[in-house]
Amino acid sequence: NCGFGCINNLEMTHGIGSIATEFRYTDGKKPCGDLIKTDYTKIGEAYGMKTYLCKSVEELRDALMDSKKQTVACLFDLKVVPKTMTDGYGAWWNVGMAMVSESASVREAAEDVLQHRAEARKY
8 A cells, every 4th residue: 555565665674765666646756745545445346346445354354254255356455554564574585786885874785685695595
């Protein structure tokens, strides 16, 4: 909701800040305004899906049970507050990144990547 949260988290972890991975209103040059809220439930309905807007664990459980009876694709809309995911997801992502930069945060992240690569299991 409101962006590509996993990718945004990866960007932040690698010291580069957000590169338009949050859905924000623009000033005409860059996305710097309020978050854009998307009604995925309505979009799913427009495509003929059975949709569920779940605001609690109980609603999600009920929706999952009901979805098993459906004969069409189902969409579960679970609103997530931006930036509330687990930092790093309890894991390390070995992805390419800048190893040379004028940015101190990028250089620190690069050192962290090198350390984790040295510790990674060899297959």
